[in-house]
Amino acid sequence: MTLGITMTALCLIVLIPLSALVLRALSVGPEAFWDITSDPRTLAALKLSFGAAFIAAAINMVFGTLLAWVIVRYRFAGRKLIDAAIDLPFALPTAVAGIALATIYAPNGWIGAVAKELGFKIAFTPLGVVLALIFIGLPFVVRTVQPVLEETELDIEEASALLGASRIRTIFQVVLPQIYPAFLTGTALAFARGVGEYGSIIFIAGNIPMVSEIAPLLIVIKLEEFDYAGATVVATIMLATSFILLLAINRFQAWGQNKIGNV
Amino acid sequence: MSINIIRRSFSLGLAAVTFAAMLATAPQAFADSSLLNVSYDPTRELYKSINAAFAADWKTKTGETITINQSHGGSGKQARAVIDGLKADVVTLALAGDIDAIAEKAKLLPADWATRLPHNSTPFSSTIVFLVHKGNPKAIKDWGDLAGQGLEVITPNPKTSGGARWNFLAAWAWANKAYGGDEAKTKEYITNLYKNVPVLDTGARGSTTTFAQRGIGDVLISWESDAFLALDEFGADKFEIIVPSISIAAETPVAVIDENAKANGNEKLAKAYLDYLFAPAAQKIAAHQHYRPSDPSAADPADLAKLPKIELVNINDAFGGWAKAQKTYFSDGGVFDLLYKPRS
Known part of the structure; x- marks a missing residue:
């Protein structure tokens, strides 16, 4: 009964639209599919979208976890405010985020001007894409790690210290194994969100083909040309790659849990 | 904490939706009909002025109060929105190719749409x-x-x-x-x-x-x-x-989307709206907003003087x-x- 309801809902909401997408993409025939896939411009766009999402997720993994740690373990003035502010990237329309980031990081913006003095550019380069994705992805890591950290008991860390473990050892062998599944899930979510992000990036990327053009923009460009099939091909490639990566992360997580379970 | 925020933004959102619904229904209580003009990116200011003038003109002529809704965006994107089902009564786009695409892909207007109005259906152009x-x-x-x-x-x-x-x-x-x-x-x-x-x-x-x-x-x-x-x-x-x-010579043509206007019962209004774009009053507004009018005689000479003479292909x-x-x-x-x- 529950399974039936779940499967029906899953089909209606996820599987049917996605299979329509894949079917449409396959309608172009294997040769055209390969041509679009192997086009240097498609590859460059995919590389940027996945690469920037990966870097941003990695950075969020570290700083998101630190942020969650600080919020859970420390009591300081303004803690609640920071806690609430972390959700803002969720709530803000992505276009607003993009425009705000472009304003700050453009060569005449607050931070962009400093970068210009130092001789490099942030907005309108791939670096701008990574920055936008860090902004968008941060809450995913914080909000998945935070509740797990709240559950972990301070006693265990204290016991670890009493038994003579160094701080570093306590972090890597006591704390991290406990939050590890949440930590990976959050990172995976941030990554997945980053791969598909369009609204915020479009304002900060520069959108130059082969340099700062993201895969979702390529899809929009194909739609502008009324090339619906071509657009679905790029979408299908993104979908398949994301699926494989997320699956791999899930496997990795399960493997890690087994390992820790045996300790 | 986060649930609180979600709840709060939800009620905020609800308030916004209610407010938007009020805004949307309020004019309808008085307006007899409304027209949707789907246009390209930088014409926001132009059509804001023209729509106000046309609505006033229509009111004196027929006694009807009308609302003209505008939609703006990249010309190609707008054309695609109409093809995909946006119920535009008229389109005023950046280039003829985009209206051709609507005629060709969605068959919402005849392929020879450009011949239905003077100057290839271009009331004012730019460069x-x-x-x-x-x-x-x-x-x-x-x-x-x-x-x-x-x-x-x-x-x-x-x-x-x-x-x-x-x-x-x-x-x-x-x-x-x-x-x-x-x-x-x-x-x-x-x-x-x-x-x-x-x-x-x-x-x-x-x-x-x-x-x-x-x-x-x-x-x-x-x-x-x-x-x-x-x-x-x-x-x-x-x-x-x-x-x-x-x-x-960047010709930015206009057309009635016949099938949509018919379905919306707006055929007469849509045609009158486009005719108005070619009329002296709209030509004058367009020249004032730095577009090149097809009928310069109606424009303020001071506005025309600002537009430089350029060799145009x-x-x-x-x-x-x-x-x-x-x-x-x-x-x-x-x-x-x-x-x-x-x-x-």
Whole structure:
């Protein structure tokens, strides 16, 4: 009964639209599919979208976890405010985020001007894409790690210290194994969100083909040309790659849990 | 904490929806009918003025109160929205090719739509000029200067912006003339020009913002009307307009989307609206907003005097019409795509 309801809902909401997408993409025939896939411009766009999402997720993994740690373990003035502010990237329309980031990081913006003095550019380069994705992805890591950290008991860390473990050892062998599944899930979510992000990036990327053009923009460009099939091909490639990566992360997580379970 | 926020933003959202619903229904309580004009990116200010004038005119003539709703965005995107089912009564787009696409893909109006109104259905047109920083520090005078080394040129992406396609073709027309029709040299010039473009925005307004607000680039290739608007908006002490030796007559046509207007019961109103665009009152407003009127006699001479005389090429004569230009230059694998192909 529950399974039936779940499967029906899953089909209606996820599987049917996605299979329509894949079917449409396959309608172009294997040769055209390969041509679009192997086009240097498609590859460059995919590389940027996945690469920037990966870097941003990695950075969020570290700083998101630190942020969650600080919020859970420390009591300081303004803690609640920071806690609430972390959700803002969720709530803000992505276009607003993009425009705000472009304003700050453009060569005449607050931070962009400093970068210009130092001789490099942030907005309108791939670096701008990574920055936008860090902004968008941060809450995913914080909000998945935070509740797990709240559950972990301070006693265990204290016991670890009493038994003579160094701080570093306590972090890597006591704390991290406990939050590890949440930590990976959050990172995976941030990554997945980053791969598909369009609204915020479009304002900060520069959108130059082969340099700062993201895969979702390529899809929009194909739609502008009324090339619906071509657009679905790029979408299908993104979908398949994301699926494989997320699956791999899930496997990795399960493997890690087994390992820790045996300790 | 986060649940609290979700709950709070939910009730906020609910309030916003209720408010929007009130806004949407309020005029309808009084309005007899409403018309949807789907237009391109930089015409917001123009149609705001024209719509107010038309609604007042319609009221005195028929006693009916009407609401005209506007939708703006990149011309290609707007055309696609109409094809995908946006119930536009009329479209006023950046180029004929986009209306052709609606006729061809969705069959919502006849293929010969352009012949139904005077001047290829173009009530007012514009052209392409340069906007530079005050005092023209990089001494930009003509199209040839834009391909020079160490210069940054701002223009939107021709794949997503109608205005950008006019920019591209105007540059092409200059190079074609300057190099005596030598296509290899023309292509080399265009390649060098686009190498100087650090940001390809998706629409003309985006490029204006990039140039005027973000301070990126030395020169903006722009709709003439938008260049004037930037002067008004950001101050004539910051920017100035440079008129190139040659440019393109950017015809921005209008059409009734027959099937939609029929379904909405708006046939008469839609036709009257477009006719009004050609009438003296609208022509005068258009000239005041720095568009080039098809009937200059109605315009204020002071407004006309601001529009410089430029040698203008025509899309049909110079490029064999939109269908051909679109296919040659902007389709998948066309001239524009090849500019960015890595040399192999």
